[in-house]
Amino acid sequence: MAGGAIGVIYRTPELGPAEKAALDAIDGQRRALRFRTAEPRRWLGTVRRVLAARAVQGSNSIEGIHVSVEDAIAVAEGEETTDPRSLDSKAVAGYQRAMTYVVNLAGDQHFRFSADILRSLHFMMTEYELDAWPGRWRPGPIWVRDEASGDEVYAAPEAEDVPALIDALVASLEEASEAPPLVRAAMAHLNLVMIHPFRDGNGRMSRCLQTLVLAREKILTPDLCSIEEYLGRNTQRYYDVLAEVGQGSWKPGGDARAWIRFCLEAHYVQAASVIRRLDESGRIWSEIERLRDDAGLGERTIAALFDAAIGLQVRNAAYRSQLRGWDEQISNQTASADLRAMVAAGLLVQRGKNRGAYYVAADRLRAVRTAARKERTPIDTSGLFAPDRSVSTIR
Numbered sequence: 581m582a583g584g585a586i587g588v589i590y591r592t593p594e595l596g597p598a599e600k601a602a603l604d605a606i607d608g609q610r611r612a613l614r615f616r617t618a619e620p621r622r623w624l625g626t627v628r629r630v631l632a633a634r635a636v637q638g639s640n641s642i643e644g645i646h647v648s649v650e651d652a653i654a655v656a657e658g659e660e661t662t663d664p665r666s667l668d669s670k671a672v673a674g675y676q677r678a679m680t681y682v683v684n685l686a687g688d689q690h691f692r693f694s695a696d697i698l699r700s701l702h703f704m705m706t707e708y709e710l711d712a713w714p715g716r717w718r719p720g721p722i723w724v725r726d727e728a729s730g731d732e733v734y735a736a737p738e739a740e741d742v743p744a745l746i747d748a749l750v751a752s753l754e755e756a757s758e759a760p761p762l763v764r765a766a767m768a769h770l771n772l773v774m775i776h777p778f779r780d781g782n783g784r785m786s787r788c789l790q791t792l793v794l795a796r797e798k799i800l801t802p803d804l805c806s807i808e809e810y811l812g813r814n815t816q817r818y819y820d821v822l823a824e825v826g827q828g829s830w831k832p833g834g835d836a837r838a839w840i841r842f843c844l845e846a847h848y849v850q851a852a853s854v855i856r857r858l859d860e861s862g863r864i865w866s867e868i869e870r871l872r873d874d875a876g877l878g879e880r881t882i883a884a885l886f887d888a889a890i891g892l893q894v895r896n897a898a899y900r901s902q903l904r905g906w907d908e909q910i911s912n913q914t915a916s917a918d919l920r921a922m923v924a925a926g927l928l929v930q931r932g933k934n935r936g937a938y939y940v941a942a943d944r945l946r947a948v949r950t951a952a953r954k955e956r957t958p959i960d961t962s963g964l965f966a967p968d969r970s971v972s973t974i975r
Contacts (some may be wrong), residue, residue, distance in 0.1 A: 593835060633653045678701045698785065734817075736775065807843065810846040
């Protein structure tokens with residue numbers, strides 16, 4: 581694009597009745613979420629831990645970086661992952677650092693969007709890999725290839741145009757706008773991923789920026805407003821919509837409506853999924869309290885039992901870390917004794933030995949989750965924009 585319209589970026593399309601109706605539906609879900617999170621409930625902290633971990637896991641999985649939910653939680657809580665030296669673990673740790681910064685920026689009254697903020701976030705994400713040029717704009721041309729076919733599907737603008745395009749993006753984020761926050765965040769994602777300003781990590785950075793815009797708008801906290809889990813579960817559609825809008829190369833005059841609709845659908849489904857998880861968690865928690873009391877276990881053991889019931893692997897360190905979040909400190913030996921008692925009660929099953937030991941739900945505990953989820957149906961988005969819309973892949 582050198583010599584062309586420098587500083588011109590994708591602009592927000594005029595929203596029609598269909599998009600406005602979708603925004604109204606999402607607003608209704610967010611009111612329901614605020615109601616469910618307004619009162620302190622013991623299970624809410626665990627649900628939010630898992631949501632944040634699944635967002636980190638989902639965003640990284642799009643780039644072929646795979647870690648377990650348990651490892652994503654461990655990174656967030658400063659604990660060691662199962663393989664801390666692997667590149668995947670380092671990538672997730674970097675992404676987690678960037679998202680922690682996003683959470684802190686969300687409430688900063690002096691915050692301003694800037695090119696330096698974007699470069700700083702990129703450095704946090706990619707400092708483990710010097711070939712990614714952490715915190716620096718790419719030095720030359722870049723193409724996006726289809727991993728399956730190897731075909732080139734998108735050519736980004738020339739490297740010499742990147743600083744001006746980023747300045748235009750930052751200006752758009754700082755200017756007053758009548759566009760709804762969800763739409764502004766989606767456009768920020770689209771523009772950054774289409775500019776592709778870095779050698780690596782452009783997708784992760786674009787998804788992180790989208791979450792930052794939402795957090796700054798105080799829609800909800802990042803763990804509740806992020807759509808990164810949805811994107812990770814619908815990666816092919818994500819790529820397909822970007823390809824539809826991008827049309828193979830930098831064309832900022834193109835219509836971004838398909839992208840806006842995709843993001844609104846993602847918000848609708850993710851919010852409905854979170855509401856469902858919160859409601860199910862309340863039922864699971866109540867039933868586990870009964871099982872714990874029947875078994876004569878201590879009150880704190882519900883932390884491990886709940887994690888296991890929702891499908892997580894429980895490790896000694898993770899159990900102690902969660903209790904610290906509840907302002908309760910226990911030793912390694914006490915945690916081991918608790919876990920053995922839960923195994924003896926027939927609620928947990930031990931896998932592995934010594935430092936490699938972890939615990940999963942026994943049949944009685946798995947049955948609690950199954951019962952809480954028995955009424956689940958796919959989240960229907962068929963009426964969100966048009967009769968032919970598909971249903972979610974999140975279960």
